[in-house]
Amino acid sequence: MYYLELGGEASDTSLALAEAEQAAASGITRFAPGLATAHVIRPERISMLAYTRAASTVVGCTEVDEAALSELVQSASFSRSGTVAVRARNVRNTADISTQSIERAVGAELVAQGFDIDLESPKHELRVCCSEDTAIVGWTVATRRGGFGGRAPTRRPFFQPGSMSPVDARAYVNIAAGRQLPGGTVVDPMCGTGGLLIEAGLCGAECIGIDVQTKMSTGAAKNLNRYLPDSQWSVLQADIHRVPLRAKSADAIVFDAPYGRQSKVAGDSVETLLSSALHAARRIGPRCVFIADDRYEALVETAGWRLDEHFSRRVHRSLTRVIHVLT
Structure with missing residues (x-):
């Protein structure tokens, strides 16, 4: 025991x-x-x-x-x-x-x-x-090995406000792909600055990131190059509505959905983006963890997923993240 x-x-x-x-x-x-x-x-x-x-x-x-x-x-x-x-x-x-x-x-x-x-x-x-x-x-x-402070968002080569802490990113990666690590393939179809991918790579995953914005995909690649110099990873610039990955090509999908100002930059409504992301995730892998600012059971069900569990994580006064665990 x-x-x-x-x-x-x-x-x-x-x-x-x-x-x-x-x-x-x-x-x-x-x-x-x-x-x-x-x-x-x-x-x-x-x-x-x-x-x-x-x-x-x-x-x-x-x-x-x-x-x-x-x-x-x-x-x-x-x-x-x-x-x-x-x-x-x-x-x-x-x-x-x-x-x-x-x-x-x-x-x-x-x-x-x-x-x-x-x-x-x-x-x-x-x-x-x-x-x-x-x-x-x-x-x-x-x-615990620690060292999270050295990977704080503000210390990375590419930084954007609102980036997730490495501690939380590590937890979400482990919940999504822990049983496949090391060695599994983890996909983040809304990778932003690459925080989730950094933690996945440090846990031994092969990482694939996707973002529609050139600034984000380029910046994420800079961050991954800094923290994962010896790992297998790639970052693609692509539209979430047309994810360029084969069916069943990943062991787990994990992503932080846009909200607030981020959702306005993305152009589409949060619901439209989430729907496309969840359908793409269902096609390419058997397990998904996504983080949002609200619960989205209807979108989860429509995309063919089952909501196994969810958690609420208060970040600050105006933001509580909801972690959805799907199979």
């Missing part, structure tokens, strides 16, 4: 669980605020998630109390040796505890069992996560 430390806010929990389930784990169950358990994980894929901070093998769980945690570690049998470090977290600040005190108490029990403490480069890391009145303890298996 494993436990997952979820990132984001409480409102992001469903999104985090869906991403982990599609890309890196199975048999997931909510355990406590900010925490979940899983029967099986893919450690190499945990590092590629956006909304999971770490995965650990479960040693045990108990109440949030130094004495109880010390007793749990004292009674456990560890078939490992070498240096260790204890990392305690107050998950989403929901527990009334001192993480430093817990680290000292648990560390003392490990020393009593013959371990040496090394906080800089330990061979093993024991994580203690406290959420409300529950604590869960486990040995770290994998942690």
